[in-house]
Amino acid sequence: MKSIKVMSVFGTRPEAIKMAPLVKELAARQNVQSLLCVTAQHRQMLDSVLNIFQLHPDYDLDIMEQRQTLTTITSKALLGMEHVLEQAKPDLILVHGDTTTTFAGALAAFYHQVPIGHVEAGLRTWDRYSPFPEEMNRTMVGDLAALHFSPTNANADNLQRESVMGEVFVTGNTVIDAMATTVQENFRFTEPLLNELDYTGRRLVVVTCHRRENYGEPMQNIMRAIRRMVQMHPDIDVVYPVHLSPVVRECAFGILSGVPHVYLIDPLDVEQMHNLMARCYMVMTDSGGLQEEAPAMGKPVLVMRRETERPEAIAAGTAQLAGVEEEQVLALANELLNDPETYHKMAKAINPYGDGHACRRIADAIEWHFGMRPEKPENFSTEK
Ligand code: UD1
Protein backbone atom coordinates (compact mmCIF):
# COMPACT_ATOMS: atom_id res chain seq x y z
CA MET A 1 0.00 0.00 0.00
CA LYS A 2 1.18 3.48 -0.89
CA SER A 3 2.43 5.69 1.94
CA ILE A 4 3.11 9.43 2.05
CA LYS A 5 5.22 11.80 4.11
CA VAL A 6 3.31 14.82 5.40
CA MET A 7 5.32 17.50 7.15
CA SER A 8 3.54 20.04 9.34
CA VAL A 9 5.38 23.34 9.72
CA PHE A 10 4.53 25.90 12.40
CA GLY A 11 6.18 28.32 14.76
CA THR A 12 3.84 30.28 17.01
CA ARG A 13 1.46 29.45 19.85
CA PRO A 14 -1.84 29.59 17.95
CA GLU A 15 -0.53 27.56 15.02
CA ALA A 16 0.74 24.92 17.43
CA ILE A 17 -2.56 24.69 19.33
CA LYS A 18 -4.53 24.33 16.13
CA MET A 19 -2.09 21.95 14.41
CA ALA A 20 -1.43 19.67 17.38
CA PRO A 21 -4.58 17.56 16.96
CA LEU A 22 -3.92 17.30 13.22
CA VAL A 23 -0.32 16.15 13.67
CA LYS A 24 -1.70 13.45 15.96
CA GLU A 25 -4.50 12.51 13.59
CA LEU A 26 -1.99 12.11 10.75
CA ALA A 27 0.35 10.07 12.94
CA ALA A 28 -2.53 7.68 13.65
CA ARG A 29 -3.09 7.04 9.93
CA GLN A 30 -1.42 3.84 8.78
CA ASN A 31 -0.26 5.16 5.43
CA VAL A 32 0.96 8.55 6.53
CA GLN A 33 4.32 9.40 8.01
CA SER A 34 3.64 12.54 10.06
CA LEU A 35 6.71 14.79 10.38
CA LEU A 36 6.91 17.99 12.36
CA CYS A 37 9.14 20.99 11.69
CA VAL A 38 8.92 23.98 14.03
CA THR A 39 10.52 27.30 13.21
CA ALA A 40 10.17 28.36 16.86
CA GLN A 41 9.20 31.88 15.80
CA HIS A 42 7.91 31.75 19.37
CA ARG A 43 10.14 29.87 21.79
CA GLN A 44 8.54 29.68 25.25
CA MET A 45 4.96 30.02 24.03
CA LEU A 46 5.50 27.30 21.44
CA ASP A 47 7.28 24.95 23.83
CA SER A 48 4.40 25.26 26.27
CA VAL A 49 2.01 23.91 23.62
CA LEU A 50 4.40 21.16 22.49
CA ASN A 51 4.64 20.10 26.10
CA ILE A 52 0.88 19.99 26.73
CA PHE A 53 0.19 17.99 23.55
CA GLN A 54 3.34 15.87 23.90
CA LEU A 55 4.65 16.72 20.44
CA HIS A 56 8.29 16.10 19.59
CA PRO A 57 9.48 18.02 16.52
CA ASP A 58 11.68 16.23 14.00
CA TYR A 59 13.22 19.59 13.07
CA ASP A 60 13.54 22.75 15.16
CA LEU A 61 14.89 25.87 13.44
CA ASP A 62 14.99 27.83 16.73
CA ILE A 63 14.81 31.21 14.98
CA MET A 64 13.28 33.47 17.66
CA GLU A 65 15.03 36.71 18.60
CA GLN A 66 13.91 39.39 21.04
CA ARG A 67 12.08 42.15 19.15
CA GLN A 68 12.39 40.22 15.92
CA THR A 69 11.30 41.86 12.67
CA LEU A 70 9.20 40.44 9.88
CA THR A 71 12.32 40.33 7.73
CA THR A 72 14.41 38.37 10.21
CA ILE A 73 11.63 35.86 10.83
CA THR A 74 11.02 35.38 7.10
CA SER A 75 14.65 35.07 6.08
CA LYS A 76 15.71 32.78 8.93
CA ALA A 77 12.72 30.50 8.41
CA LEU A 78 13.19 30.38 4.65
CA LEU A 79 16.88 29.53 4.92
CA GLY A 80 16.29 26.95 7.65
CA MET A 81 13.51 25.28 5.69
CA GLU A 82 15.76 24.76 2.68
CA HIS A 83 17.91 22.25 4.51
CA VAL A 84 14.90 20.55 6.11
CA LEU A 85 13.06 20.09 2.82
CA GLU A 86 16.16 18.73 1.11
CA GLN A 87 16.65 16.22 3.88
CA ALA A 88 13.05 15.18 4.60
CA LYS A 89 11.67 15.25 1.05
CA PRO A 90 8.01 15.39 2.11
CA ASP A 91 5.15 14.66 -0.30
CA LEU A 92 3.11 17.47 1.22
CA ILE A 93 3.73 20.25 3.67
CA LEU A 94 1.01 21.69 5.88
CA VAL A 95 1.05 25.26 7.10
CA HIS A 96 -1.53 26.95 9.27
CA GLY A 97 -3.22 30.32 9.18
CA ASP A 98 -1.40 33.57 8.58
CA THR A 99 1.79 34.08 10.55
CA THR A 100 5.15 34.87 9.05
CA THR A 101 6.17 31.25 9.63
CA THR A 102 3.13 30.23 7.58
CA PHE A 103 4.19 32.38 4.66
CA ALA A 104 7.90 31.52 4.82
CA GLY A 105 7.12 27.80 5.20
CA ALA A 106 4.85 27.86 2.17
CA LEU A 107 7.33 29.85 0.09
CA ALA A 108 10.13 27.44 0.96
CA ALA A 109 7.96 24.48 -0.04
CA PHE A 110 6.99 26.21 -3.29
CA TYR A 111 10.67 26.78 -4.16
CA HIS A 112 11.18 23.03 -3.75
CA GLN A 113 7.98 22.23 -5.66
CA VAL A 114 6.51 20.47 -2.66
CA PRO A 115 2.69 20.74 -2.68
CA ILE A 116 1.24 22.82 0.13
CA GLY A 117 -1.85 22.22 2.24
CA HIS A 118 -3.16 25.35 3.94
CA VAL A 119 -5.07 24.79 7.16
CA GLU A 120 -7.42 27.64 8.19
CA ALA A 121 -7.58 28.94 4.64
CA GLY A 122 -9.71 31.71 3.20
CA LEU A 123 -10.10 34.12 6.13
CA ARG A 124 -10.12 37.68 4.80
CA THR A 125 -10.65 41.29 5.83
CA TRP A 126 -9.67 42.68 2.40
CA ASP A 127 -7.59 45.30 4.16
CA ARG A 128 -3.93 44.84 3.23
CA TYR A 129 -2.68 46.37 6.49
CA SER A 130 -5.18 44.96 8.95
CA PRO A 131 -4.42 42.55 10.41
CA PHE A 132 -0.80 43.25 9.53
CA PRO A 133 0.97 41.31 8.13
CA GLU A 134 -1.51 38.43 8.47
CA GLU A 135 -3.96 39.47 5.75
CA MET A 136 -1.29 39.34 3.06
CA ASN A 137 0.40 36.26 4.54
CA ARG A 138 -2.77 34.21 4.20
CA THR A 139 -3.62 35.68 0.79
CA MET A 140 -0.17 34.83 -0.59
CA VAL A 141 -0.34 31.33 0.88
CA GLY A 142 -3.73 30.97 -0.81
CA ASP A 143 -1.96 31.52 -4.14
CA LEU A 144 0.74 28.98 -3.34
CA ALA A 145 -1.34 26.15 -1.85
CA ALA A 146 -2.74 23.13 -3.67
CA LEU A 147 -5.10 22.03 -0.88
CA HIS A 148 -7.12 24.63 1.02
CA PHE A 149 -8.78 23.60 4.28
CA SER A 150 -11.33 26.29 5.10
CA PRO A 151 -13.00 26.30 8.51
CA THR A 152 -16.33 27.69 7.27
CA ASN A 153 -18.39 27.98 4.09
CA ALA A 154 -17.82 31.72 4.04
CA ASN A 155 -14.03 31.17 4.10
CA ALA A 156 -14.32 28.74 1.18
CA ASP A 157 -16.48 31.25 -0.72
CA ASN A 158 -13.72 33.84 -0.34
CA LEU A 159 -11.27 31.47 -2.01
CA GLN A 160 -13.68 30.58 -4.83
CA ARG A 161 -14.16 34.29 -5.47
CA GLU A 162 -10.38 34.67 -5.77
CA SER A 163 -10.32 31.69 -8.17
CA VAL A 164 -7.46 30.07 -6.26
CA MET A 165 -5.85 27.06 -7.89
CA GLY A 166 -6.35 23.68 -6.20
CA GLU A 167 -9.01 21.97 -4.11
CA VAL A 168 -11.04 23.72 -1.41
CA PHE A 169 -12.48 21.69 1.48
CA VAL A 170 -14.73 23.00 4.28
CA THR A 171 -13.53 21.26 7.41
CA GLY A 172 -14.37 23.31 10.51
CA ASN A 173 -11.62 24.81 12.61
CA THR A 174 -9.18 22.43 14.26
CA VAL A 175 -9.22 24.56 17.42
CA ILE A 176 -12.58 23.01 18.28
CA ASP A 177 -10.91 19.59 18.04
CA ALA A 178 -8.16 20.82 20.38
CA MET A 179 -10.70 22.08 22.93
CA ALA A 180 -12.17 18.61 23.23
CA THR A 181 -9.00 17.51 25.01
CA THR A 182 -8.14 20.65 26.99
CA VAL A 183 -11.40 21.61 28.69
CA GLN A 184 -11.97 19.39 31.72
CA GLU A 185 -14.46 19.30 34.56
CA ASN A 186 -12.92 19.88 38.01
CA PHE A 187 -9.72 21.19 36.41
CA ARG A 188 -7.01 22.23 38.93
CA PHE A 189 -4.83 25.12 37.81
CA THR A 190 -1.08 25.06 38.30
CA GLU A 191 -1.06 28.88 38.55
CA PRO A 192 -2.07 29.28 42.25
CA LEU A 193 -3.95 32.57 41.75
CA LEU A 194 -6.41 30.82 39.44
CA ASN A 195 -7.43 28.35 42.16
CA GLU A 196 -7.96 31.21 44.61
CA LEU A 197 -10.28 33.39 42.52
CA ASP A 198 -13.94 33.53 43.53
CA TYR A 199 -15.64 32.37 40.32
CA THR A 200 -19.16 32.32 41.78
CA GLY A 201 -19.32 35.46 43.90
CA ARG A 202 -17.41 37.69 41.47
CA ARG A 203 -17.34 38.07 37.70
CA LEU A 204 -14.20 37.23 35.76
CA VAL A 205 -13.17 39.10 32.62
CA VAL A 206 -10.41 37.41 30.59
CA VAL A 207 -8.31 39.80 28.53
CA THR A 208 -5.65 39.26 25.87
CA CYS A 209 -4.15 41.73 23.41
CA HIS A 210 -1.15 41.46 21.11
CA ARG A 211 -1.80 42.44 17.49
CA ARG A 212 0.86 44.46 15.69
CA GLU A 213 -1.68 46.87 14.19
CA ASN A 214 -2.80 47.67 17.76
CA TYR A 215 0.74 48.60 18.91
CA GLY A 216 0.89 52.19 20.19
CA GLU A 217 -2.23 54.28 20.66
CA PRO A 218 -4.88 51.61 20.02
CA MET A 219 -3.33 49.35 22.65
CA GLN A 220 -3.03 52.23 25.12
CA ASN A 221 -6.71 53.05 24.54
CA ILE A 222 -7.63 49.43 25.24
CA MET A 223 -5.59 49.31 28.46
CA ARG A 224 -7.13 52.60 29.68
CA ALA A 225 -10.63 51.31 28.94
CA ILE A 226 -9.90 48.18 30.99
CA ARG A 227 -8.54 50.26 33.87
CA ARG A 228 -11.70 52.40 33.94
CA MET A 229 -13.93 49.33 33.60
CA VAL A 230 -12.44 47.62 36.64
CA GLN A 231 -12.66 50.82 38.68
CA MET A 232 -16.37 51.17 37.83
CA HIS A 233 -17.31 47.58 38.74
CA PRO A 234 -16.12 46.48 42.20
CA ASP A 235 -17.40 42.93 41.61
CA ILE A 236 -15.13 42.05 38.70
CA ASP A 237 -11.69 40.52 38.42
CA VAL A 238 -9.63 40.91 35.27
CA VAL A 239 -7.15 38.15 34.46
CA TYR A 240 -4.84 39.17 31.67
CA PRO A 241 -2.10 36.71 30.65
CA VAL A 242 0.27 39.13 28.97
CA HIS A 243 1.90 38.08 25.69
CA LEU A 244 5.72 37.89 25.86
CA SER A 245 6.23 40.56 23.20
CA PRO A 246 8.18 43.38 24.91
CA VAL A 247 6.05 45.98 23.09
CA VAL A 248 2.88 44.50 24.56
CA ARG A 249 4.35 44.07 28.04
CA GLU A 250 5.56 47.67 28.24
CA CYS A 251 2.08 48.91 27.35
CA ALA A 252 0.09 46.52 29.56
CA PHE A 253 2.28 46.83 32.66
CA GLY A 254 2.70 50.58 32.11
CA ILE A 255 -1.05 51.23 32.32
CA LEU A 256 -2.47 48.35 34.35
CA SER A 257 0.10 47.29 36.93
CA GLY A 258 -0.96 47.97 40.49
CA VAL A 259 -4.63 48.46 39.54
CA PRO A 260 -6.70 46.53 42.15
CA HIS A 261 -8.42 43.43 40.77
CA VAL A 262 -6.35 43.40 37.58
CA TYR A 263 -4.09 40.35 37.52
CA LEU A 264 -1.33 40.63 34.94
CA ILE A 265 0.21 37.18 34.64
CA ASP A 266 2.55 35.37 32.28
CA PRO A 267 1.06 33.48 29.32
CA LEU A 268 -0.83 30.42 30.49
CA ASP A 269 -0.43 26.98 29.03
CA VAL A 270 -3.35 26.18 26.78
CA GLU A 271 -5.08 23.84 29.23
CA GLN A 272 -5.14 26.51 31.92
CA MET A 273 -6.21 29.14 29.40
CA HIS A 274 -9.15 27.15 28.07
CA ASN A 275 -10.31 26.15 31.54
CA LEU A 276 -10.03 29.74 32.74
CA MET A 277 -12.14 30.91 29.80
CA ALA A 278 -14.67 28.22 30.62
CA ARG A 279 -15.13 29.89 34.05
CA CYS A 280 -15.29 33.50 32.92
CA TYR A 281 -18.14 36.00 32.51
CA MET A 282 -16.80 37.48 29.28
CA VAL A 283 -13.72 37.85 27.09
CA MET A 284 -12.09 41.02 25.75
CA THR A 285 -9.47 40.33 23.10
CA ASP A 286 -7.85 41.10 19.78
CA SER A 287 -6.84 37.44 19.36
CA GLY A 288 -8.04 35.32 16.46
CA GLY A 289 -8.15 32.08 18.43
CA LEU A 290 -10.11 33.51 21.36
CA GLN A 291 -12.78 34.75 18.93
CA GLU A 292 -13.36 31.12 17.99
CA GLU A 293 -13.02 29.52 21.40
CA ALA A 294 -15.19 31.85 23.48
CA PRO A 295 -18.35 31.42 21.36
CA ALA A 296 -17.95 27.65 21.57
CA MET A 297 -18.02 28.06 25.37
CA GLY A 298 -20.99 30.42 25.31
CA LYS A 299 -18.91 33.39 26.45
CA PRO A 300 -19.55 36.86 25.01
CA VAL A 301 -16.51 38.34 23.28
CA LEU A 302 -15.63 41.97 22.70
CA VAL A 303 -13.25 42.04 19.74
CA MET A 304 -10.89 44.96 20.27
CA ARG A 305 -10.06 45.54 16.63
CA ARG A 306 -11.35 47.71 13.80
CA GLU A 307 -12.32 44.70 11.68
CA THR A 308 -12.38 40.93 11.85
CA GLU A 309 -11.90 38.06 9.42
CA ARG A 310 -14.16 35.99 11.68
CA PRO A 311 -17.64 37.42 11.06
CA GLU A 312 -19.46 34.20 11.94
CA ALA A 313 -19.62 34.79 15.71
CA ILE A 314 -20.69 38.39 15.15
CA ALA A 315 -23.49 37.23 12.86
CA ALA A 316 -24.49 34.68 15.50
CA GLY A 317 -24.59 37.44 18.14
CA THR A 318 -21.88 36.02 20.44
CA ALA A 319 -19.15 38.49 19.51
CA GLN A 320 -19.17 42.24 19.03
CA LEU A 321 -16.66 44.38 17.20
CA ALA A 322 -15.61 46.90 19.84
CA GLY A 323 -13.02 48.89 17.88
CA VAL A 324 -9.92 50.36 19.51
CA GLU A 325 -11.23 53.64 20.95
CA GLU A 326 -11.26 53.95 24.73
CA GLU A 327 -14.84 55.26 25.07
CA GLN A 328 -16.34 52.68 22.71
CA VAL A 329 -14.56 49.71 24.32
CA LEU A 330 -15.62 50.91 27.76
CA ALA A 331 -19.22 51.54 26.68
CA LEU A 332 -19.62 48.05 25.23
CA ALA A 333 -17.99 46.43 28.25
CA ASN A 334 -20.28 48.39 30.56
CA GLU A 335 -23.31 47.30 28.61
CA LEU A 336 -22.37 43.65 29.04
CA LEU A 337 -21.65 44.16 32.72
CA ASN A 338 -24.76 46.25 33.48
CA ASP A 339 -27.49 44.89 31.24
CA PRO A 340 -28.46 41.26 31.86
CA GLU A 341 -30.57 41.18 28.69
CA THR A 342 -27.67 42.16 26.45
CA TYR A 343 -25.48 39.70 28.30
CA HIS A 344 -27.83 36.73 27.99
CA LYS A 345 -28.43 37.41 24.31
CA MET A 346 -24.69 37.14 23.69
CA ALA A 347 -23.95 34.30 26.11
CA LYS A 348 -25.24 31.43 24.05
CA ALA A 349 -23.09 28.49 23.13
CA ILE A 350 -22.83 28.28 19.37
CA ASN A 351 -20.25 26.59 17.27
CA PRO A 352 -19.99 28.33 13.91
CA TYR A 353 -16.34 27.33 13.68
CA GLY A 354 -16.45 23.57 13.93
CA ASP A 355 -17.84 20.31 15.27
CA GLY A 356 -14.62 18.78 16.57
CA HIS A 357 -14.03 16.65 13.45
CA ALA A 358 -11.90 19.05 11.40
CA CYS A 359 -8.72 16.98 11.70
CA ARG A 360 -10.43 13.82 10.52
CA ARG A 361 -11.78 15.66 7.46
CA ILE A 362 -8.37 17.17 6.67
CA ALA A 363 -6.57 13.83 6.98
CA ASP A 364 -9.28 12.17 4.84
CA ALA A 365 -8.96 14.91 2.23
CA ILE A 366 -5.19 14.41 2.09
CA GLU A 367 -5.59 10.65 1.66
CA TRP A 368 -8.21 11.26 -1.03
CA HIS A 369 -5.92 13.70 -2.84
CA PHE A 370 -3.13 11.11 -2.92
CA GLY A 371 -5.47 8.39 -4.20
CA MET A 372 -5.47 6.48 -0.91
CA ARG A 373 -9.20 6.87 -0.24
CA PRO A 374 -12.03 6.63 -2.75
CA GLU A 375 -14.40 9.19 -1.23
CA LYS A 376 -13.86 12.89 -0.76
CA PRO A 377 -14.82 13.84 2.84
CA GLU A 378 -18.11 15.60 3.37
CA ASN A 379 -17.84 19.29 4.09
CA PHE A 380 -18.43 20.65 7.58
CA SER A 381 -21.72 22.48 7.84
CA THR A 382 -23.48 24.25 10.69
CA GLU A 383 -26.82 23.22 9.15
CA LYS A 384 -26.55 19.59 10.25
C1 UD1 B 1 2.88 36.35 16.00
C2 UD1 B 1 2.16 36.40 14.66
C3 UD1 B 1 0.69 36.72 14.86
C4 UD1 B 1 0.05 35.80 15.87
C5 UD1 B 1 0.86 35.82 17.15
C6 UD1 B 1 0.29 34.83 18.13
C7 UD1 B 1 3.53 37.20 12.79
C8 UD1 B 1 4.06 38.35 12.06
N1 UD1 B 1 2.74 37.46 13.84
O1 UD1 B 1 2.85 37.66 16.53
O2 UD1 B 1 0.01 36.56 13.62
O3 UD1 B 1 -1.25 36.27 16.14
O4 UD1 B 1 2.22 35.46 16.87
O5 UD1 B 1 0.72 35.06 19.41
O6 UD1 B 1 3.82 36.08 12.46
N2 UD1 B 1 8.34 36.46 22.39
C9 UD1 B 1 9.06 35.80 23.34
N3 UD1 B 1 8.77 34.47 23.58
C10 UD1 B 1 7.79 33.81 22.94
C11 UD1 B 1 7.04 34.51 21.98
C12 UD1 B 1 7.34 35.83 21.70
O7 UD1 B 1 9.96 36.35 23.96
O8 UD1 B 1 7.55 32.65 23.22
C13 UD1 B 1 8.66 37.87 22.12
C14 UD1 B 1 9.99 38.06 21.35
O9 UD1 B 1 10.61 39.22 21.81
C15 UD1 B 1 9.51 38.28 19.92
C16 UD1 B 1 8.23 39.06 20.16
O10 UD1 B 1 7.64 38.44 21.30
O11 UD1 B 1 10.46 38.98 19.15
C17 UD1 B 1 7.24 39.10 19.04
O12 UD1 B 1 7.01 37.82 18.49
P1 UD1 B 1 6.52 37.66 16.96
O13 UD1 B 1 6.35 36.24 16.64
O14 UD1 B 1 7.42 38.47 16.08
O15 UD1 B 1 5.14 38.42 16.93
P2 UD1 B 1 3.80 38.17 17.69
O16 UD1 B 1 3.27 39.50 18.05
O17 UD1 B 1 3.98 37.15 18.73
Ligand code: UDP
Ligand atom coordinates in the same frame (compact mmCIF):
# COMPACT_ATOMS: atom_id res chain seq x y z
N1 UDP C 1 -3.68 31.17 24.72
C1 UDP C 1 -2.96 30.43 25.65
N2 UDP C 1 -2.42 31.08 26.71
C2 UDP C 1 -2.54 32.41 26.90
C3 UDP C 1 -3.26 33.16 25.93
C4 UDP C 1 -3.80 32.50 24.85
O1 UDP C 1 -2.84 29.22 25.54
O2 UDP C 1 -2.02 32.93 27.88
C5 UDP C 1 -4.26 30.46 23.57
C6 UDP C 1 -5.70 30.79 23.28
O3 UDP C 1 -6.59 30.00 24.05
C7 UDP C 1 -5.78 30.46 21.79
C8 UDP C 1 -4.41 30.88 21.29
O4 UDP C 1 -3.57 30.89 22.42
O5 UDP C 1 -5.92 29.08 21.57
C9 UDP C 1 -4.48 32.23 20.65
O6 UDP C 1 -3.20 32.69 20.42
P1 UDP C 1 -2.86 34.21 20.18
O7 UDP C 1 -3.93 35.05 20.77
O8 UDP C 1 -1.47 34.42 20.65
O9 UDP C 1 -2.84 34.32 18.59
P2 UDP C 1 -3.96 34.55 17.49
O10 UDP C 1 -5.02 33.53 17.67
O11 UDP C 1 -4.46 35.94 17.62
O12 UDP C 1 -3.22 34.39 16.20
